[in-house]
Amino acid sequence: MDLWVTFIGTAASVPTAGRGTAATLVVRGGSRVLIDCGEGTQRQFLRSGLGLVDLDAILLTHLHGDHYLGLPGLLKTYALRGRTEPLPLIGPPGLASLLGALSGVIGRLPFALEVGEVGPGTVLVLDGARWDAFATRHSIRSLGYVLVEDARPGMFDVAAARALGVTPGPLFGRLQHGETITGIPSMFGRALTGPYGSVGWLTGYESLAQMEKANDAQAADPTMLKLIDSTQGCFVEDVGATQTTLYRKLA
Numbered sequence: 255m256d257l258w259v260t261f262i263g264t265a266a267s268v269p270t271a272g273r274g275t276a277a278t279l280v281v282r283g284g285s286r287v288l289i290d291c292g293e294g295t296q297r298q299f300l301r302s303g304l305g306l307v308d309l310d311a312i313l314l315t316h317l318h319g320d321h322y323l324g325l326p327g328l329l330k331t332y333a334l335r336g337r338t339e340p341l342p343l344i345g346p347p348g349l350a351s352l353l354g355a356l357s358g359v360i361g362r363l364p365f366a367l368e369v370g371e372v373g374p375g376t377v378l379v380l381d382g383a384r385w386d387a388f389a390t391r392h393s394i395r396s397l398g399y400v401l402v403e404d405a406r407p408g409m410f411d412v413a414a415a416r417a418l419g420v421t422p423g424p425l426f427g428r429l430q431h432g433e434t435i436t437g438i439p440s441m442f443g444r445a446l447t448g449p450y451g452s453v454g455w456l457t458g459y460e461s462l463a464q465m466e467k468a469n470d471a472q473a474a475d476p477t478m479l480k481l482i483d484s485t486q487g488c489f490v491e492d493v494g495a496t497q498t499t500l501y502r503k504l505a
């Protein structure tokens with residue numbers, strides 16, 4: 255999924271001829287999130303060539319004027335354009351009373367402003383990703399935001415699985431659903447595979463019970479690698495040295 259970050263305003267607290275005050279646009283796939291909305295943000299949108307972006311959410315880092323004074327104009331323009339989509343507006347405590355103070359300037363809006371006063375933690379889930387807030391140091395209460403994408407399991411490597419002796423069919427599906435597969439004779443005596451994300455594991459054990467027993471013994475004594483006589487076809491190898499991945503990471 256594409257991820258674009260556009261620096262809409264990069265001046266500090268005072269704009270310059272070429273720069274606006276704080277505003278950063280993050281576009282991920284079809285979702286558009288603005289972090290801070292300094293004075294003149296809507297003009298900076300136009301100057302950026304993106305046009306007046308219909309935002310899915312606005313996150314404010316803190317309530318100093320250079321981070322929110324662009325809000326009344328932007329919201330007013332959305333109103334004039336007939337926006338009806340609700341707009342989440344998220345920031346630290348004090349945001350609701352700030353909007354109360356600005357209500358006479360902003361006036362009536364034809365869309366809902368979903369105001370959220372937040373602290374550290376997940377503050378927004380959008381399009382399969384979440385936005386987490388974390389505390390930052392400033393002269394007043396302030397937040398930073400991090401975009402966290404869901405883990406992706408990657409692509410199942412059919413050729414690698416076949417080479418390891420897994421027959422196509424239900425076993426492929428079980429591996430792809432994160433299950434641990436045991437009892438494959440060609441794996442006996444070999445290490446585990448499939449270390450990425452929610453991918454399943456292919457083990458050199460004949461059963462889950464054997465594997466658990468071996469894991470318990472190894473946990474109790476990390477130096478004990480060989481747990482069961484290899485003539486029975488089951489033993490623990492140094493996984494880090496010999497493991498093979500069944501998955502290719504997506505770019």
Ligand SMILES: [Zn+2]
Pocket residue numbers: 316318392
């Ligand atoms: Zn500040």
